[in-house]
Amino acid sequence: xxxxxxxxxxxxxxxADDDDHVVTPFQVNGxxxxxxxxxxxxxxxxxxxxxxLRELVISYFDDYMNGKGSRTLRAYSLPIxxxxxxxxxxWAERGNEGSRAVA
Numbered sequence: 001x002x003x004x005x006x007x008x009x010x011x012x013x014x015x016a017d018d019d020d021h022v023v024t025p026f027q028v029n030g031x032x033x034x035x036x037x038x039x040x041x042x043x044x045x046x047x048x049x050x051x052x053l054r055e056l057v058i059s060y061f062d063d064y065m066n067g068k069g070s071r072t073l074r075a076y077s078l079p080i081x082x083x084x085x086x087x088x089x090x091w092a093e094r095g096n097e098g099s100r101a102v103a
Contacts, residue, residue, distance in 0.1 A: 007090065008079040010034070010053070012060060018072035021064070025056065025079050032056045053079070 005026040012021040023034040026048065033048030034056060050056040057076045064073035082090040 007082040009082065010079045011077040012057060012064070012073060013075040013077070014064065014066075014072040015074050017068070017070060018064075018066040021060075025053065 008025050010023050010025050012023060014020055021036070023036040025032055025034045028048035031048040032050040032053055032055070033046045036044050046056060046059055050059065053076070057073070061071065061073050064071060066072050
């Protein structure tokens with residue numbers, strides 16, 4: 001675990017005119033939040049205040065835009081638990097990450 005939370009990744013999928021965005025969701029007292037790194041400050045951290053993953057993702061919708069100002073968020077993946085998928089030492093694995101399926 002990372003800081004007491006399971007290591008998870010979730011893909012926020014954009015349309016063809018923009019890039020996907022990957023976040024790390026976590027739960028506190030049954031509410032979802034996430035950590036994120038982005039060049040856009042509005043696509044970063046979310047406090048654990050969302051009752052579902054869908055609510056969490058929707059919190060990104062208005063700010064998820066391409067350079068032309070079009071809203072591009074279209075879908076999201078279910079969280080991928082890195083320990084379940086790659087084992088206890090997922091953080092130490094080496095290899096071609098591009099060859100692994102997202103979901």
